Amino acid sequence: MLGSMEQATATALDVEALRARFPSLASGIAHFDGPGGTQTPAEVGEAIARTLTGPLSNRGSSVASERNADAAVAAFRAAYADLLRADPRGIVYGRSATQLTYDVSRALAKQWAAGDELVVTQLDHDANVRPWLQVAERVGMTVRWLRLDPATGQLRLDELDEVVTERTRLVAVTGASNLIGSKPDLPRIAARAHEVGALVHVDGVHLAAHDAIDVAALGADLFVCSPYKFFGPHCAVLAASPELLESLHPDKLLPSTDAVPERFELGTLPYELMAGATAAVDVIASIAGAPVEDAQRDRRERLVAANALVEHHERRLRERIEVHLRALEGRLTLHSVAEERTSTLFVTFRDRDPFAVARALAARDVLAPAGTFYAHEPFLALGTGAEAGLRMGLAPYNDDTDVDRLLEGLDAALA
Numbered sequence: 417m418l419g420s421m422e423q424a425t426a427t428a429l430d431v432e433a434l435r436a437r438f439p440s441l442a443s444g445i446a447h448f449d450g451p452g453g454t455q456t457p458a459e460v461g462e463a464i465a466r467t468l469t470g471p472l473s474n475r476g477s478s479v480a481s482e483r484n485a486d487a488a489v490a491a492f493r494a495a496y497a498d499l500l501r502a503d504p505r506g507i508v509y510g511r512s513a514t515q516l517t518y519d520v521s522r523a524l525a526k527q528w529a530a531g532d533e534l535v536v537t538q539l540d541h542d543a544n545v546r547p548w549l550q551v552a553e554r555v556g557m558t559v560r561w562l563r564l565d566p567a568t569g570q571l572r573l574d575e576l577d578e579v580v581t582e583r584t585r586l587v588a589v590t591g592a593s594n595l596i597g598s599k600p601d602l603p604r605i606a607a608r609a610h611e612v613g614a615l616v617h618v619d620g621v622h623l624a625a626h627d628a629i630d631v632a633a634l635g636a637d638l639f640v641c642s643p644y645k646f647f648g649p650h651c652a653v654l655a656a657s658p659e660l661l662e663s664l665h666p667d668k669l670l671p672s673t674d675a676v677p678e679r680f681e682l683g684t685l686p687y688e689l690m691a692g693a694t695a696a697v698d699v700i701a702s703i704a705g706a707p708v709e710d711a712q713r714d715r716r717e718r719l720v721a722a723n724a725l726v727e728h729h730e731r732r733l734r735e736r737i738e739v740h741l742r743a744l745e746g747r748l749t750l751h752s753v754a755e756e757r758t759s760t761l762f763v764t765f766r767d768r769d770p771f772a773v774a775r776a777l778a779a780r781d782v783l784a785p786a787g788t789f790y791a792h793e794p795f796l797a798l799g800t801g802a803e804a805g806l807r808m809g810l811a812p813y814n815d816d817t818d819v820d821r822l823l824e825g826l827d828a829a830l831a
């Protein structure tokens with residue numbers, strides 16, 4: 417007999433039903449800017465408004481307003497523990513992944529000394545490169561690079577053993593590239609890092625929008641992601657083991673608690689944004705079939721099931737776009753070529769200004785932005801000779817009509 421979970425699980429993504437939950441899609445814009453940030457379902461906006469306008473005080477247990485603040489924090493930690501398969505006691509709220517990475521890099525640097533080594537990669541968004549380079553410079557550490565091979569779209573893991581040495585203290589690596597979508601082999605990188613006693617800090621901002629995450633299985637000691645990339649409000653999350661967090665001592669105010677994870681969350685928490693971020697997880701969990709109010713039951717299993725539906729849907733649309741792009745080869749170069757990757761496509765043009773192409777698409781209400789998207793090192797490593805490219809990223813609410821409009825717009829812009 418099937419359990420309640422199986423009965424509630426759909427076998428294909430109902431994209432029409434999903435789209436109906438996003439009031440902003442009534443604008444008629446076809447959004448291919450998911451890697452920059454997704455649209456927001458009504459449930460998320462409602463959770464923010466409900467929390468903020470309901471009775472709300474500082475955290476405590478005396479009256480409903482204090483309890484509401486406390487409950488919002490507890491629900492947030494529980495939701496992100498389910499999303500990332502992490503310990504709720506190690507879930508840290510942050511304003512952005514950039515801020516969390518800076519904060520954790522400074523706290524870790526207190527334990528590092530001149531001559532220690534850090535590893536960064538040419539596949540990473542600058543948020544997981546520059547903070548490490550800057551602390552390395554301050555401490556006098558050596559920085560080593562895992563290089564990107566543009567031909568495969570992947571990191572040169574044949575150099576992994578050389579780059580990660582006995583002196584490496586931390587490897588900072590992306591879960592997936594926000595430029596070309598490539599997903600490096602994190603367990604392999606983490607195994608090498610752990611062999612020499614180094615920590616692994618994973619930028620999961622792009623990956624968490626496309627994969628079911630299991631931080632331990634990936635080998636991540638520290639994992640950051642940003643809910644605004646998957647239906648939530650503009651904020652971020654750090655997941656780590658409470659024991660690791662206990663060993664770090666960020667600068668903090670004297671009267672504020674030294675408890676973990678609060679030690680890392682400076683000032684009063686934005687309970688309303690935390691409630692919105694929790695609602696985003698519940699919306700994702702409900703994609704596999706359950707009504708959103710039931711989504712917290714078996715939430716981890718529902719999240720995994722939802723992710724499988726979304727991945728299948730995005731891959732089908734991605735393949736439609738890729739077939740079209742391949743037919744345009746000669747006019748453009750597709751740089752998203754890795755075997756393991758998300759549905760994020762990046763192209764440069766032979767004889768077109770990518771900003772002009774993006775403007776031509778925008779004139780049709782198709783949003784596929786041009787730029788390099790803070791992927792400073794990957795863009796340089798690709799060696800395109802161009803100034804920028806065009807990024808087409810798929811989100812769960814994209815449908816075939818969106819793709820039709822994108823492809824027609826591209827043909828017109830290149831005609």
Ligand SMILES: Cc1ncc(COP(=O)(O)O)c(C=O)c1O
Pocket residue numbers: 451452511512513514515541543544590592593594619620621622641642651652
């Ligand atoms: C892969 C990746 N890492 C980090 C960031 C920075 O995230 P945040 O805006 O939360 O600092 C982004 C934002 O686009 C990203 O795509």
